[in-house]
Amino acid sequence: MKKKIYLDYAATTPIDPRVLKIMSPYFSEKFGNTMSLHSLGQEAKQALEKSRETIANLIAAKSDEIIFTSSATESNNLALKGIAFANQDKKNHIIISSIEHPCIMESAKWLETKGFEITRLPVDKYGLVDPENVEKAIKPETILVSVIHASNEIGTIQPIEKIGKICKKKKVYFHTDAAQSFGKIPLDVNKMKIDLLTTSSHKMYGPKGAACLFVRKEVKIEPILHGGSHEKGLRSSTINIPAIIGFAEACKISQKEMKTENERLTKLRDKLIKKILKTIPNSYLNGHSKKRLSNNANFWFEFVEGESIVIQLDLLGIAASTGSACSSAKLEPSHVLLAIGLKPQQAHGSLRLSLGRWTKEKEIDHLLEVLPKVIKKLREISPFKKN
Amino acid sequence: MKQIGLYTKKVIEHFQKPHNMGKIKNPDAVGQAGNIICGDTMQLYIKVKKNKQGREIIKDASFETLGCVAAIATSSVITDLIKGKALEKALEFDKAEIVKELDGLPPVKVHCSVLAVDALYEAIYDYFKKKKKKIPEKLSKIHQRIKKEKKEIKKRYKEWEKNEEEMYKKIINEKTKK
Missing domain, CATH: 3.90.1150.10 (Aspartate Aminotransferase, domain 1)
Structure with missing residues (x-):
């Protein structure tokens, strides 16, 4: 062979040819900056908002709850650091699992050096987090629980809905890194009581350089990138329109198939x-x-x-x-x-x-x-x- | 110099068709080394014979290695390089020779060549010991270092396991507290 x-x-993943086709005019014809007032810019802006809606639909979120980023690593950094610093006046404790992606593990380790307390929950021999352990680990100081939806290494799918319900009951934010599962497993942020969710385009036949973080409306979060106030001020950076257009198309295809x-x-x-x-x-x-x-x-x-x-x-x-x-x-x-x-x-x-x-x-x-x-x-x- | 992915063509050739692989029948000495960094292990077997001048020569050498491509290739190369070498010459062996012979190794893999050289030192040490010969000070020091490192590997492995256990204990304790 x-x-x-x-x-x-x-x-x-390689990009789906259907995705590549949709992206192509956004490199040289519809190349506008979403912040520009002229029609080229506004055309890009419209395309951006349409993409936002498509992605929101896939997880039953509202479109203004989707923050576009460049990678799952960036989304996870924003989730952990953004939540930690926005809520540090009252609380300082974060719970993660011991099988998170390195971007969560390392962000948590870094937050530890900034005075935050991190609990790393053990998993069983299959890699499953026991929701009961989540409940036991939550303290009055707990800000956030972050558990990866499906492991990038061993593929284990966590009882995310159970963990979500516990967090909701205990009034603690719940983040899940769904970079591997998004587009493969149906996700409903309301049913699963998820407050923040990370996705990635290049793991689901979209281009590299696009990802998003779902942030529920009432969640208190701070940006880690400051600048021109893109993405509701939560993520300043010129919008990577071709990649986001591709990401949205990849979502449509995944949803259908x-x-x-x-x-x-x-x-x-x-x-x-x-x-x-x-x-x-x-x-x-x-x-x-x-x-x-x-x-x-x-x-x-x-x-x-x-x-x-x-x-x-x-x-x-x-x-x-x-x-x-x-x-x-x-x-x-x-x-x-x-x-x-x-x-x-x-x-x-x-x-x-x-x-x-x-x-x-x-x-x-x-x-x-x-x-x-x-x-x-x-x-x-x-x-x-x-x- | 041709590159095949991460490694040079030479490395890949040794990896795919290792020279002098397996045990020698009735070896005169065996050297065992474990890589402190990543956990690879190697056994080096040698046969020693005196030449006409009465010098002890490594007549034959072979290896067994559990490890990455670089560990296997360096094992294979060292057995080639030491054959025919006088013992005292082999004691001056430098890992740079292996790296050169392989047309280079990725920087993160250079430590793999230490594994092969350590196994060689250990084999010569084993030979001197078996023959009840006086062990040169340099070799004795190297042997002590390798011994210490083997202990550290064991300790490190134990710590890894202990950390896991402690994490579980902590959770159980927190559970019982509540």
Whole structure:
């Protein structure tokens, strides 16, 4: 097989050609600045507001509750820091889970140095947060609870509605990072009692450089970017119109295709998981077998190292990802895998395969043929091989 | 110099077809090293023979490594480079030789070459010890450092596990307090 097989959709997705087509006039014809008074500017402004409405619709929010940003990282920074500083006169406590994306983990760590108190909730072996733990951790000083909707690494989907209801009852803001789940799982910010929600365009076949933060109207929040008062003063920066237009189109497509796509991917994912566990000795699934994103499969293999697996797969034309220390810039194993109870040497042998819109069954079949050989070969190099 | 993704062509060649892989039958000495930074491990096996001048030469070498591409490639290269070397020459081995032989490593991966060199030192140490020879001071110091680092890895792993446990305990304590 010559064509590359992309199984790293959780890292980023290729843009849908339908999205690219819609974006193209906004680079050179409809290029106006939304803050300009002339018709070119106003045309851009109108397109922006229409996009806002589309995205709001996808999560049952009002359109003026959508703040456009450049990335999920920026949205998450705005959520944590913006809420922390806007409410610090009375309270100083923030609760997060121990399996958040690094942008939440690091923002929280930074807030700790500024005098805020952070509680990091443990998760069970599947990566699930116990809503009861959320309730117990909330104190009179608590400002915000932030729990990732679906894990970018192990795909585990949290009981977000239960956590939302607890936060509502306790009168604490609730933020969820839905960068991985948005467009894949139906979201309703009212039903789920969500006050802030992060999304990202490039994880759902839109362009990079667009994302948003839903901020419920009554939420007290401060900007982290100051300037020309774009986005209700919450996020100054010239609006990236082409990217936002693309983001909105990607939302429309996802909304329309969500159900059938989920069914298709779930079937492929389950086949992948079942076969790998069966054909590769000493292989284990990370995360929950059912409560997981339809496109995510994550394993660990004994006696091999993940970066070696990823590079070997790459040489065979397959793109995947790992939580091994060897692959990270910090040379530390994935905090998510450690939080679900994996020992560092187990996280060392982890592999994430994430599927998407263009994943075909024959690609999965090809991977299933190749991967056992890759693992076998690497184990032969290892001193722990079984003779 | 050709690059294939993250690594040079040379690295990839060694990774895909490692030289001198596996155990040697009846090795004269074994060196084991663990990478303090990322947790990779390596075993280096050597066979030593005296040449006509009576100098002890590394006649054969092989390895087993659990680790990343760089760890495997550096393991493979070092076994090539030390074959035929006199023991005292091998003691002067520098990790830069490995990096050079591989046409370079990504900066974040240079530490992997330390793993291979440490395994070599440990193998020579093991040989001297087995032969009840006087261990040169330099080698003895290196051995102590490697031993200390192995302890630190163990400690670090234990701490990782302890941190997890403590986090759970804290939550349970908070629960019982209420």
